Amino acid sequence: MSGRRVVITGVGLVSPYGGDAADFFERLLAGESAVRLYETDDVPRPLAIPAVRCAALDVDALLGRALASTMDRFAQLGTVAALDAWRDAGFDPGDRSEKPHCGVAWGTALGGTLAYERGYRELWLAGRPRVSPLSVVLGMNNAAASHAAILLGLANACLSYTVACASSAIAIGEAFRRIRAGAAEVMLAGGSDAPHAYGVVRAWEALRVLAPGDAESAPRACRPFDRERAGLVLAEGAGALVLEEREHALARGATILAELAGYGSTCDHAHLVRPEAAGQRRAIALAMEDAGLAPEEIDYINAHGTATREGDPTEIAAIRDYFGPRAAGVAVSATKSMHGHMLGATGVVEAIVTVLTMRRGAVPPTAWLDALDPDCAGVRHIAARAENLPVRAALSNSFAFGGSNAVLAFRAH
Known part of the structure; x- marks a missing residue:
């Protein structure tokens, strides 16, 4: 930082x-x-x-x-x-x-x-x-x-x-x-x-x-x-x-909603439409390093979570790879389940969700997550209903065709 x-x-x-x-x-x-x-x-x-x-x-x-x-x-x-x-x-x-x-x-x-x-x-x-x-x-x-x-x-x-x-x-x-x-x-x-x-x-x-x-x-x-x-x-x-x-x-006496503490961007350099966990993991690591955050400080991740067959397990693998044993305690949800995929707008909309999650101390769920895919296991999925949870720091993931990855790290203010 x-x-x-x-x-x-x-x-x-x-x-x-x-x-x-x-x-x-x-x-x-x-x-x-x-x-x-x-x-x-x-x-x-x-x-x-x-x-x-x-x-x-x-x-x-x-x-x-x-x-x-x-x-x-x-x-x-x-x-x-x-x-x-x-x-x-x-x-x-x-x-x-x-x-x-x-x-x-x-x-x-x-x-x-x-x-x-x-x-x-x-x-x-x-x-x-x-x-x-x-x-x-x-x-x-x-x-x-x-x-x-x-x-x-x-x-x-x-x-x-x-x-x-x-x-x-x-x-x-x-x-x-x-x-x-x-x-x-x-x-x-x-x-x-x-x-x-x-x-x-x-x-x-x-x-x-x-x-x-x-x-x-x-x-x-x-x-x-x-x-x-x-x-x-x-x-x-x-x-x-x-x-x-x-x-x-x-x-100027402004109301501060949160601090944007770090940002990481990488390219998978592998395939136009097939994501790679290694590139996503590097983006997470860069955002965390940029923010000066340790893995144990992250309480919530707003996942990119598009509901595609390849995208979802790749993202969870990247989270598991970076956080290691801590991944099981990190709350994760994908709000696209409710508001859909806004393509170029999805990153900012989910950043807003992440900021409001920290402000409210409440994590929105991944709706309709009834039967977890075993390939997506290893994190604390917030499913079916919201949970009250104090959030000190959080990540918002955005992963794109072309292998472009962006991760924003936020800290409560």
Whole structure:
């Protein structure tokens, strides 16, 4: 551990439950699934899959109709979450003055996929001679970060990361490093994705990693670590954290929610879609070393836990390998079982869950974990229902296609 200390002073979230981050966390503690059957018949081949969609959001009212019309849905969701986090940190979202000590770091896996698909349909299905002149700015992956910077006057770095499912975790980690190195005082860090474009869903379906289900079984479709797990559930969503140099936060009287104490990122350098425990273990070790934490200090791990056949046992193997005998006493849960896999946004959303777990002293469960896969044994799974547990320090894991791994280490403040 070196350099300046970094704390979290604000959170913002757009979730399938509606409400704010506190309400989202209460739903997770209650074991409430947001997974529903998503159906569409406006394409050549009807679609019906378990999925998670955000609660109704009046973006015209929240952002203004003119501004909202220049954004793809991933940027709309992300901008709303960013403004909420900024406000939660005690800053005025209406203050557009230049802030050279404040910046943005944002993650997305897919960016403006919906905008691009709309253009393809207009050209190839509707036979129109041209697409919207806004197509490029709607679709660009840095749109969410850029809108946040423009709206809030954030004149420090405006950074975007596309690292599949680790995108927003890496955005948070790199923002953390920027503050710690003295290159910024405040960073707005997070991510957003809206993956339910028809072509995107069909592409994930072709990989054979999506959980099946009908209207009745859909809420239980995502079952991380369970012997009967059958795949992940695609979700849309957005989250944001305000990271701040600790002395800067104290000087302005900010409420400190937790300390982001360490960050580790590695590459498996092995396979595009098959994870490797060794690379994940190295990311855990780097985060722990960076934070100056010992294995016995970790009380909780929010697992990446996608409910895929290969991913779940690989992650547990990495945890067992790093923690050794201590692994059996570390509480582990995978909240994707309830809110689904938000791809580029999942890292920040699960970081928020981890922070709120420490604040509340309550660990949300891995829902629908009825029969543990023996290959996923060796840790203390929090299954079926939440447990009250004091959490001094915690990890949040994010592991992505391409072998990219990111681990965030948090300490209670």
